[in-house]
Amino acid sequence: MDLLDYAEGRIDAFLHEIEKLGESEFPYSHSKQALDVLRIRYREEKGQLNRLRRLRNTPDAKDTIRERCGGSLRLLATDPSLLGFILRSTNVRNAFEVYGPLLKICRQLLGDQAKLILSSEWSYIPHTYPYSTITNLPEFVLIGLPAPESSNPLLLPLAGHELGHSIWRHRKIEEKIRARLMKAIENSLGHQEPSERSNELTTEDSDVPIHKWRNAHILAMHQAQESFCDFIGLGIFGAAYPNAFAYLVSPGYSGTRSARYPKLSRRVSDIKKAAGVYHVEIGPDYEHQFLDEADPKTSEQEPNDVQLADQASAAIVNDLISLAQDVVKTPTADSSSGTAEDRAERLRKFVPIEHSGGLANILNAGWTVYKELLHPPSSDQPDEGLPRDKIRALHETILKSIEVYEIETITAPADHA
Amino acid sequence: MILKSAQIAARLLDPKDRLVITPNPTEEALGKGSAAVDLRLGTWFLTLRPARMPYLGIGSISEARATKTHYVKFGESYYLHPNNFALGVTLEWLKLPKDLAGYVVGKSSWGRRGLIIATATGVHPGFTGCLTLELTNAGEMPILLEPGMRVCQLFLHSTIGDLDSTERSTFSCRRKPVLGSLTRDPMSDALREHGRQISRGTMVGGLLGGMRRAMTDGSFSLPDEEVDLALGFLLPNPHSAEVEEGTGLLAGKFASGQIFRIGRSGMLLSLPGIFAALHTIWASLQPIAPFAVALAVLAMVKEARGAIGRLEPDAAAVIWAAYLRSKGESQLISFYQAVNAERTARGLDASNESQIAGVVDKLISMQILAFEKNADPTLAEWILVRPD
Numbered sequence: 001m002d003l004l005d006y007a008e009g010r011i012d013a014f015l016h017e018i019e020k021l022g023e024s025e026f027p028y029s030h031s032k033q034a035l036d037v038l039r040i041r042y043r044e045e046k047g048q049l050n051r052l053r054r055l056r057n058t059p060d061a062k063d064t065i066r067e068r069c070g071g072s073l074r075l076l077a078t079d080p081s082l083l084g085f086i087l088r089s090t091n092v093r094n095a096f097e098v099y100g101p102l103l104k105i106c107r108q109l110l111g112d113q114a115k116l117i118l119s120s121e122w123s124y125i126p127h128t129y130p131y132s133t134i135t136n137l138p139e140f141v142l143i144g145l146p147a148p149e150s151s152n153p154l155l156l157p158l159a160g161h162e163l164g165h166s167i168w169r170h171r172k173i174e175e176k177i178r179a180r181l182m183k184a185i186e187n188s189l190g191h192q193e194p195s196e197r198s199n200e201l202t203t204e205d206s207d208v209p210i211h212k213w214r215n216a217h218i219l220a221m222h223q224a225q226e227s228f229c230d231f232i233g234l235g236i237f238g239a240a241y242p243n244a245f246a247y248l249v250s251p252g253y254s255g256t257r258s259a260r261y262p263k264l265s266r267r268v269s270d271i272k273k274a275a276g277v278y279h280v281e282i283g284p285d286y287e288h289q290f291l292d293e294a295d296p297k298t299s300e301q302e303p304n305d306v307q308l309a310d311q312a313s314a315a316i317v318n319d320l321i322s323l324a325q326d327v328v329k330t331p332t333a334d335s336s337s338g339t340a341e342d343r344a345e346r347l348r349k350f351v352p353i354e355h356s357g358g359l360a361n362i363l364n365a366g367w368t369v370y371k372e373l374l375h376p377p378s379s380d381q382p383d384e385g386l387p388r389d390k391i392r393a394l395h396e397t398i399l400k401s402i403e404v405y406e407i408e409t410i411t412a413p414a415d416h417a
Numbered sequence: 418m419i420l421k422s423a424q425i426a427a428r429l430l431d432p433k434d435r436l437v438i439t440p441n442p443t444e445e446a447l448g449k450g451s452a453a454v455d456l457r458l459g460t461w462f463l464t465l466r467p468a469r470m471p472y473l474g475i476g477s478i479s480e481a482r483a484t485k486t487h488y489v490k491f492g493e494s495y496y497l498h499p500n501n502f503a504l505g506v507t508l509e510w511l512k513l514p515k516d517l518a519g520y521v522v523g524k525s526s527w528g529r530r531g532l533i534i535a536t537a538t539g540v541h542p543g544f545t546g547c548l549t550l551e552l553t554n555a556g557e558m559p560i561l562l563e564p565g566m567r568v569c570q571l572f573l574h575s576t577i578g579d580l581d582s583t584e585r586s587t588f589s590c591r592r593k594p595v596l597g598s599l600t601r602d603p604m605s606d607a608l609r610e611h612g613r614q615i616s617r618g619t620m621v622g623g624l625l626g627g628m629r630r631a632m633t634d635g636s637f638s639l640p641d642e643e644v645d646l647a648l649g650f651l652l653p654n655p656h657s658a659e660v661e662e663g664t665g666l667l668a669g670k671f672a673s674g675q676i677f678r679i680g681r682s683g684m685l686l687s688l689p690g691i692f693a694a695l696h697t698i699w700a701s702l703q704p705i706a707p708f709a710v711a712l713a714v715l716a717m718v719k720e721a722r723g724a725i726g727r728l729e730p731d732a733a734a735v736i737w738a739a740y741l742r743s744k745g746e747s748q749l750i751s752f753y754q755a756v757n758a759e760r761t762a763r764g765l766d767a768s769n770e771s772q773i774a775g776v777v778d779k780l781i782s783m784q785i786l787a788f789e790k791n792a793d794p795t796l797a798e799w800i801l802v803r804p805d
Contacts, residue, residue: 025487025488027488027490028490092486092487092488096460096488096490097460097592349512350512350545350546350590351437351439351510351512351545352439352510354439354440354441392590393545393589393590396546396590396591396592397510397590399592400439400510400547400592403460403592404439404440404510407440407508408440410491
């Protein structure tokens with residue numbers, strides 16, 4: 001067999017898998033649409049390879065065939081994980097009720113053309129393929145939340161952070177902060193070797209300055225993006241976001257921090273700072289839930305990169321808070337007919353919320369009641385562990401509230417929808 | 418007293434002890450002048466997976482293994498074919514106050530089209546959550562079920578006096594249909610145990626009787642009805658003593674190495690032929706027969722092959738060996754040793770079938786008594802064990 005046969009064989013196998021997945025029960029159309037797009041794309045790819053067969057025996061065509069097959073195989077290297085994601089998005093462990101309201105938020109922030117696939121992934125670290133980053137599915141945002149928590153709607157605010165990554169690209173936030181970040185790095189350097197740096201501030205394809213602080217700049221940009229996403233999550237979901245964040249992240253993900261994230265204690269204090277700006281109330285003891293992880297390991301040549309990145313990204317936090325606030329100024333909540341206390345009171349009685357005004361209001365009421373279940377305000381009883389039955393009932397009531405919200409949205413008169 | 422629609426509407430607004438139906442019923446759902454409120458079909462369905470379970474019964478199988486969940490979004494349909502059964506759920510989440518109970522019945526317009534809804538209809542005071550609906554298509558045409566359609570009606574009664582408290586059941590606070598678990602209660606346990614004690618004695622007696630007859634019967638023939646009985650593990654009621662006797666008879670004859678005529682076929686089978694037949698039976702029974710019976714058949718094949726010509730024709734021992742094998746090789750050896758020791762002690766002739774049968778019979782009885790005394794599984798229970 002030659003390379004052309006291998007490449008065609010692999011595309012055939014991939015197409016066959018797409019056909020099989022097409023027989024799944026799709027809870028919403030975007031998963032199916034993504035499969036359809038991939039099917040068309042790979043049929044085209046197969047067609048192109050097939051056309052190359054005519055050139056097979058042409059002496060000069062060898063390089064062309066190799067290049068074309070290489071392109072096909074590179075595509076195949078990444079796309080199987082998409083099929084897995086799509087497959088998991090159809091699993092009934094997912095709480096499909098949340099899809100419609102989350103899509104609504106997604107489109108408010110990214111535009112009506114945005115398509116959403118929501119999945120449960122086998123990792124506690126929420127995961128996303130942001131908008132316009134998947135070559136074959138540029139209009140799709142893929143968000144994966146942890147599968148073991150798929151029936152827990154209280155973690156849904158973490159999707160706000162993941163949505164932040166799409167907004168980061170869509171609103172070109174990186175371009176807006178690049179200069180400020182570079183300036184922050186320069187400030188951190190204390191204006192050492194100015195002539196040398198100014199000579200090196202040229203750019204290459206990635207638009208990142210080429211000089212010896214390039215790595216620090218890249219890390220700082222990643223950190224800034226993560227902070228921005230935290231602020232988006234906070235802006236969309238209010239206090240429910242830091243609560244969900246703490247549920248999943250505290251006291252710390254692992255022993256060692258990734259340099260692409262700000263230090264956990266700083267992330268938490270930045271979230272608190274943003275909460276102050278956004279008028280979101282977070283409990284006074286919030287930061288006590290977290291422990292700092294060990295600093296990331298760095299090579300000997302770059303001992304200062306992480307430190308520089310930390311300082312630079314910290315210096316632009318206020319800018320990021322403002323940028324995220326500008327984005328979520330777009331209303332993601334509808335008008336509600338009750339107060340936060342009214343909503344919580346309904347959940348306390350295991351009665352779904354009506355006229356909630358949106359996902360954020362429901363989830364914040366949910367967090368209020370969840371915390372009360374864990375720590376009853378006037379209980380002298382000894383700690384008997386988690387009230388699992390009540391927590392399950394609360395989850396169910398929250399999910400029904402979300403469905404009721406969607407029904408109200410669908411059936412509302414046109415001028416209110 | 419049944420509440421009229423106007424009273425239901427009033428209770429939906431009563432701030433003191435409110436009846437909750439969410440989403441709120443529309444005017445059409447409350448039906449002016451009626452005495453019920455229409456409820457709609459929700460988005461979640463549950464179907465059974467018959468290929469995953471032999472039967473449904475108390476403690477038979479977990480819900481997750483027995484069922485498959487389906488989600489049907491608004492705007493799409495679920496096709497319920499004739500004679501098919503599915504669990505659905507109401508779109509509405511209910512919370513009944515302590516002074517109201519209710520029952521659910523299908524919409525007559527659907528009933529006339531063959532759709533039967535909610536055969537277990539009682540809704541207790543304090544119930545909270547979505548109602549599971551039992552949906553059956555008793556008609557001749559497939560029925561298109563659409564989430565959001567009005568599918569059943571809830572009649573509400575006021576109770577005489579409030580309940581002191583309402584305890585949430587396993588069906589409470591659920592947004593998906595639930596199969597629920599079937600549990601035993603002390604009375605059913607007592608009745609069941611009583612019945613088992615009677616059948617245990619009968620079955621063991623039947624088994625031993627069959628084996629004894631196999632060893633003493635010189636005709637070497639097996640009438641049709643006995644073949645049927647001997648293969649009784651294929652029958653739906655493996656608990657009958659007759660079946661057990663037949664099984665024992667067949668086992669005894671096979672394992673004692675006799676050549677005999679098989680039922681209505683009239684064929685004379687040699688021992689290898691019988692082994693081949695046993696192999697076939699074993700292969701076909703493996704997925705469906707009580708595990709231990711199949712095990713015994715297999716054991717007979719293996720044991721008899723080696724036993725013929727060198728060991729006593731102790732058919733019962735062969736059966737028993739299969740059981741003992743499941744308990745461990747050392748017990749199997751000790752049982753053989755016990756048989757031989759007893760035979761030697763009594764000065765019995767190894768070829769005298771009736772004498773050997775007596776020894777084996779006695780030893781088996783002693784073993785059974787010992788097992789019962791130690792609360793171990795009895796032979797009868799062992800034979801009826803099903804693979805999980």
